[in-house]
Amino acid sequence: MSEIDIAEVREWARESGELARGYFNNVRRERKADRSWVTQADLEIEQLLRERIAARYPGHGIMGEEQGVGDVGREFVWCLDPIDGTGAFVSGLPLWGISIGLLRAGRPYAGVVYLPLLDDCYAVDAGGPAFRNDEPLAVRPPGPVDSTDWIAVGSYTHRDYRITFPGKVRALSSVAADCCYVARGSAYGAVIGRAKLWDLAAGLAILAAAGGAAVGLSGAPLDLAPLLDGRKLPEPILIGHPDTLPELRGHVSRR
């Protein structure tokens, strides 16, 4: 029995997506302190989600990309990225989405990632299966890699890493989307370099329920708890089917 109503969280994500679509190709972008982009859409969606969550789950903590960290000592902590992929959003690119993750005791518990231009809603709740809309998800099983197989990477990969994956390499612009495309077995895996907890929480919940796993580039297991203060991943992580991660690690090296 889940502690939350995932159908309602999906509705919040869709409502947020409608709000974002209204601003798409029609919004001024501004710089944050780290020089990344923020828009009125990011700000309004995070505010909307915080209000919905606070009203429905007053005992839960919330952290979000725009308003930061608060009450993360609670058992349940919501991790919000109102628009994951703001860089794509302000560039008129289609792959960005609303990412709503929920941790319980520092571990992924539930998550929704909604990609408005695709109208794809990825969701998982409390140990249940993961879905894209009504379709159950499963990561790609191990097997020979073809030249059309692909992995997702970040958009600074050319600067930070040497990649020798024998198939294609795509930079999608959204960590949440990276996790979803791995979870549905479309991408063979992904290399995630610079993410924070609000980028990862929902996607990793969906990934795990689809049979996927994450590991540090060094081989160290991923521990999300230290990220609750809003810091970046201490090292890049790789995601995919657990049996393919050692091979994937072999295809990625730091420059």
Place this chain on the structure above:
Amino acid sequence: MSEIDIAEVREWARESGELARGYFNNVRRERKADRSWVTQADLEIEQLLRERIAARYPGHGIMGEEQGVGDVGREFVWCLDPIDGTGAFVSGLPLWGISIGLLRAGRPYAGVVYLPLLDDCYAVDAGGPAFRNDEPLAVRPPGPVDSTDWIAVGSYTHRDYRITFPGKVRALSSVAADCCYVARGSAYGAVIGRAKLWDLAAGLAILAAAGGAAVGLSGAPLDLAPLLDGRKLPEPILIGHPDTLPELRGHVSRR
């Protein structure tokens, strides 16, 4: 005075896009001889466009990705990629589109690129301005490159090139989309490695009308005429504002 009715070509592109959307996430993929993907959507759209063109412009030549090269000695030659970005299409990714280019005497004359999931229709006709829907396009003028500026590259770039661009690098999965995002000033430039004429013809017409240009990685000017037999680009090309191309060339080297 244009030799064609560009509004009608835009309608063909939208009609094709509707057809493709019906197959999206709902079609079997098959391998071509070069191991790339093809679907029923690619085949039906090329057939539809060939029929429309042959009925309306019987004296024109047509070449297309699926049915190949025919009558390319004519003054006007249509270059069709029914779905540019079939790899993205079969992966459930959003960035793929219908590319309809028209050459006159071997040079870009007109073009339409329609990206169905964005409902973005890029078009140019016979020396007129280029548009995205109703918005005129202009490439980004030269200026300092910020860490959030980005270039588009192909999905085998990690294997073929070393990129030192100081901003972001994205692999969008569609050469036609690459051209459009450069033409609208969203991308700073693009590196196009493996394209054929049907990938390029519409996008380069749009790019040129937006003030952009293309050059070979060696610095050699781009000549499309040899590609009329269906061969690949003899070397990668760079696209962007003409005054930024020398700098962009400095950021790309072969491995």
